[in-house]
Each structure stands twice: as C-alpha cells, then as structure tokens.
Amino acid sequence: MTLDSVRAASASLPESLRRIADFVLSEPSVAARLTITELAERTGTSQGTVTRFCRACGLKGFAELRIAMAEEVGRTGAQRWSDDIGREIGPEDTTEQVLKVLVATNVQALSRTAEQLDLAAVDEVVEKLIAARHCHFFGVGTSGVSGNELAKRLQRIAITCWSSSDVHTGLVAASLAEPADVFVGISSSGKVVETIEVLQAARRKGATTIAITAQPGSPLTDAADLVLTTGRQTSAEPAGALADRHAQFLVLDILYTRIAQATHPQTLTLLVSTAEALQPHRTTPNPPKRKPKP
Structure with missing residues (x-):
C-alpha cells in the first residue's frame, strides 16, 4: 500500500480531511514520524478526524496510514539516490567499486x-x-x-x-x-x-x-x-x-x-x-x- 489511495481521494474530501491529505502528501517523511495525536495537532484537526480521513482513503486506520507513509518515503529516497548517485553504487559499496x-x-x-x-x-x-x-x-x-x-x-x-x-x-x-x-x-x-x-x-x-x-x-x-x-x-x-x-x-x-x-x-x-x-x-x-x- 502506498499513498496513491490518498492522492486519488484527496480532491473529493471535505476541508478538514483535505488538510490532513495535503500535509501527508507534501511531508510524508515528517508525517511518518508523528503519532495520531501529533498529526491531528499539526493539521488543526482531532484524532477522530484523522481516523475518518484514513477510512475515507480506503485505509483501515492510522497504523496502515503510517505504513503507507513509510513506504512512500522509502520509494522516494531510493529514486532520489538513483537519480543523484547512480543505480550501480550502493551505500555499502567499497571505495574500489x-x-x-x-x-x-x-x-x-x-x-x-x-x-x-x-x-x-x-x-x-x-x-x-x-x-x-x-x-x-x-x-x-x-x-x-x-x-x-x-x-x-x-x-x-x-x-x-x-x-x-x-x-x-x-x-x-x-x-x-x-x-x-x-x-x-x-x-x-x-x-x-x-x-x-x-x-x-x-x-x-x-x-x-x-x-x-x-x-x-x-x-x-x-x-x-x-x-x-x-x-x-x-x-x-x-x-x-x-x-x-x-x-x-x-x-x-x-x-x-x-x-x-x-x-x-x-x-x-x-x-x-x-x-x-x-x-x-x-x-x-x-x-x-x-x-x-x-
């Protein structure tokens, strides 16, 4: 599961839920480290609103949302490394390689x-x-x-x-x-x-x-x-x-x-x-x- 479901649903969400979607999509690396309470505070909503947001996006709950955010961060990071450093150089490669x-x-x-x-x-x-x-x-x-x-x-x-x-x-x-x-x-x-x-x-x-x-x-x-x-x-x-x-x-x-x-x-x-x-x-x-x- 990635954040594709959040992107697909964001346009039709009510304003309070869209604020959460905008934050999650723009700052997935930050959002992935927040608790449900902290995410609610950062977006000016409540824990209940965060839960409704997850369900509106087809997610079972906040735990599944955090997994999706972590996957997004990993995928983006891997692509950035590939673009800037190269596919054939890994973080653990030797100086000779x-x-x-x-x-x-x-x-x-x-x-x-x-x-x-x-x-x-x-x-x-x-x-x-x-x-x-x-x-x-x-x-x-x-x-x-x-x-x-x-x-x-x-x-x-x-x-x-x-x-x-x-x-x-x-x-x-x-x-x-x-x-x-x-x-x-x-x-x-x-x-x-x-x-x-x-x-x-x-x-x-x-x-x-x-x-x-x-x-x-x-x-x-x-x-x-x-x-x-x-x-x-x-x-x-x-x-x-x-x-x-x-x-x-x-x-x-x-x-x-x-x-x-x-x-x-x-x-x-x-x-x-x-x-x-x-x-x-x-x-x-x-x-x-x-x-x-x-």
Whole structure:
C-alpha cells in the first residue's frame, strides 16, 4: 500500500480531511514520524478526524496510514539516490567499486560528448565570445560552478566576462545587455527555470544567447541562438548525474583552448604576465636532501 489511495481521494474530501491529505502528501517523511495525536495537532484537526480521513482513503486506520507513509518515503529516497548517485553504487559499496563505476561512467560521458559535439558550432561560439563586448555565463548549482571556472580562465587572457548563479544577478546583467554581448546558459537538463529566464531576458535585449545542455530540444535551447550539447545520459546509466559535470567541462575546455589558439600571440603574452604576477604567491620546492656520506 502506498499513498496513491490518498492522492486519488484527496480532491473529493471535505476541508478538514483535505488538510490532513495535503500535509501527508507534501511531508510524508515528517508525517511518518508523528503519532495520531501529533498529526491531528499539526493539521488543526482531532484524532477522530484523522481516523475518518484514513477510512475515507480506503485505509483501515492510522497504523496502515503510517505504513503507507513509510513506504512512500522509502520509494522516494531510493529514486532520489538513483537519480543523484547512480543505480550501480550502493551505500555499502567499497571505495574500489565506487572508483570503477565513476571512471567507467565518466569515460562514457566524455566519449559520447566528443562523438556528437558539433565542432562547427563550437568554432562559431568561439568567434562570438572573442568578438563580444561582454560575456556572461549563467548556471545554477554545479552548472554555475562550470560557468565560473570558464569565466575565470577567460578573464586571465583578457576576455571581458562574468559569471553568476543567482537569478537576480543574472537578470540585472541581462537587463543591461547590448547586441554586442554574449550570454551563455549552462544546464544539463535544459529545464532550470532561472537559466531559461536569464537567456530569454538577454535575447530580448538583442544579445547573442548560447545554451550548453545535454538535452537538445529542451526549453533552454528554445531561448538560445546557438546550442552546444553534451553527451546525453540514459535514465538507467550508473552515476549519470555525477558524469554530467565532466561532460560540461569537456565542452568548456575546448572553448577555452580554441579561444587561446585564435588569439595565440596576445594570449601567450598574457599567460606569461599573469604567471609572473602569481609567482610570489607560490611556494618554492625544497631541494632534495642529500644523504650523508658514509
């Protein structure tokens, strides 16, 4: 028994019973730990109302409801683990097993990305970034980390760019955009609302918009003038979510390298200059100790 019966019955329940249904469905992990008295208090009802709620949903009583809530929590938790960590990595696996799965998955993600990446589109994006007045990279979560990494590397070779993962910052930047600017939105799913909003806002101002995603045809690509796709993971693939960021980094690495090639003389001078600026902040390796002569 799951909470499917509660979902099916909730729309036709009277208000007092619907309050219980809404709480149970929205917070099953919390509700599963409550006694019947505590559930009644949290929903502003009575123990009798909780009992009527259980029967209205086709359950024998509160004990059966708690079992249903616990099953729901277990099912949701297992799916979340599978989506974020992977089907082939369990909580009790050894470090060696985790390493093997991650290496295999990342190699597959990189190979798939390399095979299907549109290289002509890569070079077109490179031209846009080099010629841009300003470049702005936007992504949420790990995609934001990827965008920030590329922005920092490009700043070192005098490409005027910023990165952000906060939608307010991104929208402010987009509101100030001009046709000579480039906005890059990064999202593996292509469905992150904040990233889509930033690209749409930048496009309305006439800026060139670019999407980096694993999902061609996603809402993010609809807001983009140019699209670069990473290797698409299958739902059954082990540790697929963990490999997404490495596929992103491969695309960002080729963008950076192609920009450096296209601007080689200037880039070489800048790399030398910035390396010299950082040298005082690097430690000097200690010379190897000589063994005393016998």
